[in-house]
Structures are given as C-alpha cells and as structure tokens.
Amino acid sequence: MTHECPHCHALHWKAEHKARSSERCPEYGQCCKSGKVNIPYLDNVPGELWNLFYAQDDISKEFHQNIHQYNNVLAMTSVGGQVDNAVNNGHGPYVHKIHGEVHHCIGSLLPTGDNAPVFGQLYIYDPAVALTSRMQHNKNLNQQTMANIQDVLYQHHSGVQVYVQARELSRDIPAEQNFRIGLHFD
Ligand SMILES: [Zn+2]
Structure with missing residues (x-):
C-alpha cells in the first residue's frame, strides 16, 4: 500500500x-x-490518558491489564440486540450471532426500584459518589486511575456534559416535586 x-x-x-x-x-x-x-482531525489525546496508554510504569501496566474492565465500568450504554445463542451447541468456538439490528441501550436516567445505578445512570451523580460506586463493584482496579479517566470524561466527553447539565438542572428542584428530564444527544 x-x-x-x-x-x-x-x-x-x-x-x-x-x-x-x-x-x-x-x-x-x-x-x-x-x-x-x-x-x-481529532483533538490531541488528554495528557492523563496518553500517560496511561504509553507510560511504562506500574500504573499504566495495571491499566493495560484491566483495560476491558475500565472500559465496561465507564460505559454509558450497553449493547442491545437479539442475541441468538442457538448456534453455540458445544461444538466449535463461541459464535456471537445477532438477529436484526444492533443498537445501544441507554435505559432510564435513574435506577428503577432498589437497583444500584449502572452505566450512564452514574453520570448523573456527583463524580465523587459515582467513583465510590464504581470502585465498590470493581475493587481490583486502581482508584486513582479510575478517578483520572473519570475526570477526562467529565472534561472532554460531550455525552457526559449532557448528564452533568441534567444533574445541575434537577439540583434545585424540591424532592417532592414531580419533574421530567429527557436527554438530547445531538
Ligand atoms: Zn482520499
């Protein structure tokens, strides 16, 4: 080429x-x-992320080792689609077969019932609260690394800004008042 x-x-x-x-x-x-x-062109990669990817120290080694888990914990959506598991009958390697359209599941803005907040729901909380919750379910990860990536997302990710805006708008509304918030990702 x-x-x-x-x-x-x-x-x-x-x-x-x-x-x-x-x-x-x-x-x-x-x-x-x-x-x-x-x-x-894309903007330059924020310095904190660059270090995690390219430094050779113990912090970045731990990040490389658990990168999939960090990615999952900080995801705003989950993968939606009709997964067809009938093809996995014990013969041959695992096949991920999806019927119809693949889409993103974003779910409700707040957790339902007594469920703990997950995925995008965590972005509507104060970052410190979200960090504690993320670490509670992922004790093997490095808290400082998680905090750094979270900071990068809060500063640079336009989707996270929408959640932050929703949080700020709802902050002064009394708890007893019913209100409706919709997120608009342009
Ligand atoms: Zn060309």
Whole structure:
C-alpha cells in the first residue's frame, strides 16, 4: 500500500484506483470520495490518558491489564440486540450471532426500584459518589486511575456534559416535586 490519495493521503494499493482515473493521476474513491469527504482531525489525546496508554510504569501496566474492565465500568450504554445463542451447541468456538439490528441501550436516567445505578445512570451523580460506586463493584482496579479517566470524561466527553447539565438542572428542584428530564444527544 504505497499509493497515496492526493486529497486525504490515505494509502492504497495501486489496483484500488478508480477505473476512470488515469494511472498517471490516480484517484481513489474508498477513502474520501476523491476529496469530497473531509473529516477534521481529532483533538490531541488528554495528557492523563496518553500517560496511561504509553507510560511504562506500574500504573499504566495495571491499566493495560484491566483495560476491558475500565472500559465496561465507564460505559454509558450497553449493547442491545437479539442475541441468538442457538448456534453455540458445544461444538466449535463461541459464535456471537445477532438477529436484526444492533443498537445501544441507554435505559432510564435513574435506577428503577432498589437497583444500584449502572452505566450512564452514574453520570448523573456527583463524580465523587459515582467513583465510590464504581470502585465498590470493581475493587481490583486502581482508584486513582479510575478517578483520572473519570475526570477526562467529565472534561472532554460531550455525552457526559449532557448528564452533568441534567444533574445541575434537577439540583434545585424540591424532592417532592414531580419533574421530567429527557436527554438530547445531538
Ligand atoms: Zn482520499
């Protein structure tokens, strides 16, 4: 893959160039539709996250080891879809088969009944309360690392900002008053 798209600089195999473009001035469709799609660069990774990913100390080693668990604990949604387990009959490797459409489950803003808050519900709580709750169910993880990632999300994640806004709006409403809050993710 040494042939560069003149617009977005993605690398291609020579044979991928558009049939109508010449060999001398090849155009590529799969990357940016010949310059028609222009995606802005991502912001720089926040320093705290960068360190977790690239430092070689014990803190970042622990993060790498449990990265899947950190990701799950801080997720705002769960995966929704009709999982078909009939294919897993004990023969061959596990197959994750989904029937129909895959979607995100976001659930209600507040926990129902006596259930503890989970996933996105934790983002409507004060960060300190949310941190305690997350650590209670994941005692093997490093609390400082969890706090750092949580801080990054509160500062940079537009979805978390929506939860924070909902919390602030509801803070001054008396407990006995009924009210309705809907989150709008644009
Ligand atoms: Zn391109």
